[in-house]
Amino acid sequence: MTDLLLQCLVAGRHAAIPASDVQSVIEIEEITPIPGTPDFILGLTALRSQALTVIDCSLALGLAKTVAEDDQRAAVVEVEGHLYALLVDAAYDVGEALSQPVAVPGGFGAGWQRAARGMVETESGPTLLIDTSSLIAGPMAEAA
Amino acid sequence: MDDLLADFVAETREMLEASGGEIVAWEADPSDRARLDTIFRFVHTVKGNCGFFDFPRLEKLSHAAEDALSECRAGRREADSALVSAVLAIIDRISEMTDAIEAGEEFPEGGDDKLIAALQGSDDIVVASAVMSEAEPANDQHVGEADGDAGSDNESSAPKPARAQAVQRSIRLPVDLLDEVMKGVSDMVLARNDLSRRLREAGEQPTIDGPFDRLSTILADVRAAITRMRMQRLEHLFSSLPRLVRDLSNELGKQVMVDFEGGEVELDREMIEMVRDPLTHIIRNAIDHGIEGPGERLKNGKREIGLLRFAARQAGNQISLVVSDDGRGIDTGRLADKAVAAGLYSQSEVDRMSDRRKHLLIFEPGLSTANEVSSVSGRGVGMDVVRANIERVGGSIDVVSKPGEGASFHLKLPLTLSIIAALTVGAGSQRYAIPRSYVEEIVFGSSSNVEFATAGDRRLVTFRDKRVPCLALGDILGIDEIDDAEWDSKTLVLIRLASDDVFALAVDRVFDHEDVVVKPIAPAVMETRLYAGTTLLDDGRPMMLLDLPSIATNRLHMGEGRSTEVVEEEVVETGRKAVPIMLFAGLDDRKRAVRLDMVRRIDTVSREAIDIEGQRAQAVIDGSVFTLLGLEFGELPEDRCRLLRLTDGESEVVYAVNEVLDAADMDGEIIPSQYDPLIEGVTLIGDSLVPVLDGHALFARQRVQRRTDEVLSCRIPGDSDWARTILEPLVEAAGYRIAADDGEDADVEIQLAEIAQPEQSASARSVIRLTQDPDTAGADGGTIYRYDRDGLLAALKQARLGRTA
Structure with missing residues (x-):
């Protein structure tokens, strides 16, 4: 079992994104807002000649936005042919998953429950494994 | 070959x-x-x-x-x-x-x-x-x-x-590979831009600048070539159609004319190949089933020669291609019978179908309305193949048909990658791109020949006698609200959609024309129905491409693809024809002109009949009081004054002149004038430039009482925005007065089929019913599709004739 995970901090909690989904981790300098879109879509940013849709992970989970720090890091993922930059509070190392994702009785709490595949053990303790495609669907998807 | x-x-x-x-x-x-x-x-x-x-x-x-x-x-x-x-x-x-x-x-x-x-x-x-x-x-x-x-x-x-194969001069490549190369070149351009900025910062370095310039030139060439590799103008496809149409129509003993629009739209070569067959099938169908023979056409009061029209537009990652004919339309009855006969649906299922649903039967496999199998079409294949082909490439096809007036097929094709000519505009602090093919004209809100008005909450703008709805980009995007006073500072972009609907888009600034590479956007962004794609500016920043058809549909209920014709359309057309005008010498003896249609008669009155006090100037003619204009050019003569009685169909004003000179035909263009608000522009009559009075401005500036005699009244639904904003101007332009809501006997009443009719307290002599659905129009006792301008005007005229007869 050698699933690699990108460990990061989302809304102040430890979370992980499957490393196989992540193309790269970038620092976001400038975001062009897109008026009319839901809150969690911050806008567009350019990576070389491609435009990435920037998603604020905390808002996409339906949680409060954490105060942006200077160094805004984002994981670049591709879902259904579109590129997204998932903005996280902080991005750490890539680590190994020590267990299969498992459900926790009682769930992970509102917001988290929808976008999490389960809890995995890592070297730095239990971490929530994020499901990227549910994450980018945003908090509204559940209601719809 | x-x-x-x-x-x-x-x-x-x-x-x-x-x-x-x-x-x-x-x-x-x-x-x-x-x-x-x-x-x-x-x-x-x-x-x-x-x-x-x-x-x-x-x-x-x-x-x-x-x-x-x-x-x-x-x-x-x-x-x-x-x-x-x-x-x-x-x-x-x-x-x-x-x-x-x-x-x-x-x-x-x-x-x-x-x-x-x-x-x-x-x-x-x-x-x-x-x-x-x-x-x-x-x-x-x-x-x-x-x-x-x-x-x-x-x-x-x-x-x-x-049979030695000729030397191959072309190879077929997977499109993915081209995409990859294209992406690489785009990255290269951005890297070059970055390098160029650094070189500028570093100051002049002749040993590096020379080669760098050469690199830039080469890169530009390569980029153009790569782009060309994938793109083809639609003309390439269109150019083969007239021949096809000619051959087919000869074969079938019909006469058909072809009209193209949007040949300059470029799309993927691949996509062109994909639409070639479907298009051929659609043409076959239209000529074989749609367009009638010359005899039948003449009998139905149509031109002997049928018309097949192709219109292409590009919007972001979609091409819309409309193929319309002016034939007999789809025979829904026969289509339904065939569907039952072929066992696709039961009779009761078919009976429950709306007309629209029945039209869509045309795409069912194994259906045909032709009784005889011809070599051209009519074996019940064609339209199902067409739909299969188009859907396979992720497009869609729809059909709209009006009995006796023709059918139109609306193809929407996606673009994986495309370069379009765009106009960049600013709203708030950001730039947005508009496909240039939609842009008809750009005018400044402060320009003297632009007037804003409101009807209900809908803002209208009048420009060159056209009154069109106006939307503010900032408002659409929800980034700022516009006060009434701010409108003058906006720039108006007049947008004409593929359906010929026109509206004005108010933006803060118009920046530039540029060619942009459009990329698809994430579904969540697409859901806003505001954007059609994204593109990168030269400095690498992203910019959104606006989805104008969707915006128009959402905000104005203008439908791209509906065979709608906006009220203003015809005004423009007539404006281009020769317009009779009357030449006169103003009070300053300078030659001016006024549209002859506006002149009701010429009166000569004594000076006593004119009363001027401060800003107010009025004249009394035959016991009625009229506002007097034209005084700004000079003093009235002492004894007898010559007055032009001008009318806009409802109200009248009088215009003081020294002398009536001549009548002439104005066949040239009117060159708009920025400086004099009362002048529509100047035009060339003979060899001299003549200013033409702006009838709109003349009447707009005067609060004149309505002449109530002899004007027929028309009651329109008071509780419909559409009736107030769109219908009312048309009805007024047709020479009707809008009747008070209740209690007044109206000559004509217009009802909307979709709105339940209240018990009328007052009667109307004749009733015109309008419907939102083009398909149900004409179905029950003369209901008219609400954008069928000709039909509506004809009905109004009918009512007028009925009264005077």
Whole structure:
């Protein structure tokens, strides 16, 4: 079992994104807002000649936005042919998953429950494994 | 070799390759319906293309095969192994003929009839490979060996190696590869831009600057070439259509004219190939079923010559292509009967269908409204193939039809990658792109010939006698609200949609024209229905491309694709024709002109009948009081004053002149004037420039009382925004007065079919009913589609004639 995970901090909690989904981790300098879109879509940013849709992970989970720090890091993922930059509070190392994702009785709490595949053990303790495609669907998807 | 011919050969060969597997599979199981359909489509497509290129032998073969297969599809015949063999023999023959065409050789005569006869065949006929039969004596009962391998022995008379393939000048590449190269070049351009910025910062360095400039030039060339690799102007496709239309219409004894719009739209070569066939089928259908013969057309009061119109527009990652004819429209009744006859739906299901749903039956497999099978269309194939092809590339097709007026097919095709000419505009602190094909004109809100008005909450703008709805970009995007006072500072971009609807988009600034590479956007962003794609600015920042058709649909209920015609359309057209005007000398003796239509009569009154006090100037004529204009140019004469009585159809003003000079035709353009608000512009009459009075401004500035006598009144629904904003101006322009809501007897009443009618307290002499649905229009006792301008005006006129008669 050698699933690699990108460990990061989302809304102040430890979370992980499957490393196989992540193309790269970038620092976001400038975001062009897109008026009319839901809150969690911050806008567009350019990576070389491609435009990435920037998603604020905390808002996409339906949680409060954490105060942006200077160094805004984002994981670049591709879902259904579109590129997204998932903005996280902080991005750490890539680590190994020590267990299969498992459900926790009682769930992970509102917001988290929808976008999490389960809890995995890592070297730095239990971490929530994020499901990227549910994450980018945003908090509204559940209601719809 | 001709480009188109090369395309045909390449396409046929590609389809042969693709269907190779299908054919084998079909042979194994002749009852497999899906395989049958695939092969059927192949021969059908070949047949279509042959008709176009004039290959009678190929056409005959494929037509025969298609006939046989369609019998199977209709369930009238079992696909047995004899039939499979016969069809395979024909497909082999098609393949060989295609080779011959490519090599520019004549294919040996004969043998075709035999192949065709085999299709009809009884069980004991088995046909071997195609080429064989030619060398064989006429022996119908010949039993051949296994399929496929028999041909070569008998071919010594026309050895294959002799048919040396022409040197290949083109290769076919996977589009993915081109995409990758294109992306690489785009990245290179951005890297170059970055480098260029750093070089500028570093100051002048002759040893580096020279090579760098060369690099830039090369890069620009490469970029252009790569772009060209993928793109093709739609013209390329359009250019082949007139011939097709001509041939088809000759064959069918009809006269058809073709009209194109949007040939400059570029799209993926791949996509052009994808739409070629569907388009051909649609044209066949339109000419065969839609457009009537010349006699029938004349009888129905139409022009003898039918019109087939193609209009293409690009919006972000979609191309919309509308093919419309002015024929008899889709015969829903017959379509429904056929659907029942073919067992697709039960009678009760069909009875429950709306007209619109019935129109869509045209896309069902195995349906046709033609009673006789012609070689052109009408075997119930075509439209189902068309839809299959278009949906396969992720597009969609829709049809709108009006009985007696024609049908139009609306194709929407996606673009994976495209370059479009765009206008960049600013709203708030950001830039947005608008596809330039939509932009009709750009005017400043502060310009004197632009006037804003409100009707309900809808803002309207009047420009050159056109009154169109106006939207503010900032408002649409929800980034700022506009105060009334701010409108003057905006720039208006007049947008004309593919449906010919016009509206004005108010933006903060217009920046530039540029060619942009449009990329698709994430579904969540797409859901806003505001954007069609994204693109990168030169400095690498992203910019959103606005989806104007969706915005218009959402905000103004203008439908792209609906055969709507906006109120203003006709005004523009007449403006371009010769307009009769009256020339006069103003009080300052300078020559001016006024549109003759506005002049009701010329009056001469004594000075006493005129009363001027401060800003107020009025004249009394025949006991009525009129506002007097034209005084700013000089003093009134002492005794008798000549006055032009001008009317806008409802109210009147008088305009003081020294002398009436002449009447003339204004056939040139009016050059708009920025400086004098009362002047529409200047035009050339003879050799002299003459200012033309702006009738709109004249009446807009005066609060004149309505002349209530002789004007017919019309009551419109008071509780409908649409009626107030769109309908009212039209009705007024037609010379009607809008009746007070209740309690007044109106000459005409317009009702909306969708709104339940309250019990009227007052009566109206005649009633016109409008509907939102073009399909139900005309269905029950003269309901008119709400954007059917001609129909509505005719009805209003009818009411007027009824009264005066």
